[in-house]
Amino acid sequence: MEYLNDKSTNSDFLTFVTDYIHNVVASSVDKNNHPYAQVCDALYHKDDKLYLLAKKDGPLYYCIKHAPEIKITASKGDGTMNSVGIGISGMAYDVEHKYQAEIFEKNPYLNQIYAGHLEEAKEYMHTIEVEIESGSIYDIRLNPIYRRTFKF
Template sequence: MFTSESFFRRTWNMETKEYLKYIVEEIHTTIVATVDDEGLPVTAAIDMMDYDNDSLYFLTAKGKGFYDRLIKRQFLAFTAMKGEDTMSSVAVSIRGKVRDLGHGKIPELFKKNPYMHQIYPTEESMKALTVFQIYEGTGEWFDLSKKPIERASFNFGKVEIRHEGYFIKDNCIGCGRCLSVCPQRCIITTRIPYVIEQEHCLHCGNCLNTCPVGAVVRR
């Protein structure tokens, strides 16, 4: 049976490594959120300096509050964007677990990111740094430069991806009200039940609010 979930799976168009590569090589600087001792969010600008098939790597100094929050929570979230303006931008968001790898990978990261020598110019000053790895998590790609918009989800490490979004159940009556309020016109109406094209959906919720028979659900 053709379902919204199966359509979502078929439309992914990049491997996880490609998303991670894009973050490092095309965007590089991200805005990372951690949580403090009072449970409140704190943000910091952090460069993602390297990647492999299923993880990202970055540096921080052990004397920073950011380091303390990473050690205590072992989790972060970030969003990275590239584009001249809103309608030409790509955003990639990640939520994931982190671990401290120590000093060993620092020479490799400095070689790949030579500007770091201007910030920490001596071997002695580099001792303040440690490497963190984001080794397990989920991510979302959101491309506003495409018409209609393009959205995709990905995962890395051992975590399983959770398909979030709006889906249409079998009790759809094909009335067309959902399509009439969809800003991206991303609902397939050539069959009943209708199918929401997940890779173009804004997650605005208009379809859920307008369906007269409750056939739209949020998962």
């Protein structure tokens, strides 16, 4: 799915995010209420929720524990006039290892990243569940430009 339209569902939007965009920036605030952003992968979605992985006790993990409100942004394309951007607002929670088997199955490159210490990585990597409030798309690849907000 490379394009969305007015008939696209919330599930279509999340499939677009996980399968087409994939690389995102997750933003929150730290314990001192300073902004924090981290590049990560949108790995999985189910039941209108988005799933990321974060290292337990890592910066993103601590930010989410401190302040669960999260903003996710991303863009993909070759130059401004051939790009698409997304935004997601919601609340993020550590759900320990929920859907971890499904996440690793859907994203087999994770096995390469953690080769040599895969089982250990599966312990310290926690699933972050994002309860989405809204998502948006701004697709400049189309003429006219396509804009839409998805309410969850």
